[in-house]
Amino acid sequence: MKIGLFGGTFDPVHIGHLVAARLAQEAMGLDRVIFIPSGVPPHKREHHISPADRRLRMVELAVADERGFQVSDWELQQPGPSYTVHTVESFSSQYPEDELYLIVGADMLYDFPNWQSPRRILQLAQLIGMTRPGFPLAECRAELQQALPEAERRVHYVEMPGLEISSTWLRERLQHRQSVRHLIPERVIRFIEENGLYDRRADS
Ligand code: ATP
Ligand code: MG
DSSP, rough: OOEEEEEEEOTTOHHHHHHHHHHHHHHOOOOOEEEEOOSSSSSSSSSOOHHHHHHOOOHHHHTTOOEEEEEEEEHHHHSSOOHEEEHHHHHHHTTSSSSEEEEEEEEHTTTTGSSSSSSHHHHHHEEEEETTTOOOOOHHHHHHHHHHHTTTTTTEEEEEEEEOOOHHHHHHHTOOOOOOOOTTHHHHHHHHHHHTOOOOOTTO
């Protein structure tokens, strides 16, 4: 089986994530995609992150009716922040017969040579780099080839319609009570509203 692993903070999950996962699945013929919400990642310690159980719940709601999509709380069960290499090692021993693919937006792929143990990751999984506006895949590929030549055979580049949508932008819209309709799955929007998730106004 071919299994896609899709990590992220998902604070909140949005259609950019769903489109990327679906088109990666289609392009590489993945049997399933497992969304893996992360603990507080090293590069996000600065800003406030929604509690793990809320982010997990949002992803569960987002993929509930999505064929072939699943959610794992593996990283959330780890004490402290988890590095992708540990996640990949764990899934690789959980699924020794299967082929693992790590799905990442181009912004993350640019940084891949600086991750912990990128070569080990490439031994255990192939990567699928997805279009993200502002991070041209071709440039990304050239840089990776320079920094990490062994990546060439293990990284696949999948162009998708550029969606200039990020959780950061959506958190701002939510805080300003602007509409996020069609940008976040409806059930997730309802959950956000019911729980006042991104509402920083004391008077509401
Ligand atoms: P934040 O603004 O908080 O960083 P984000 O929108 O970047 O949120 P993450 O949870 O950081 O979402 O991203 C999870 C994964 O999804 C990363 O690999 C990221 O590159 C990818 N991704 C997120 N948004 C998009 C998008 N619009 N198009 C393609 N890939 C995306
Ligand atoms: Mg991000």
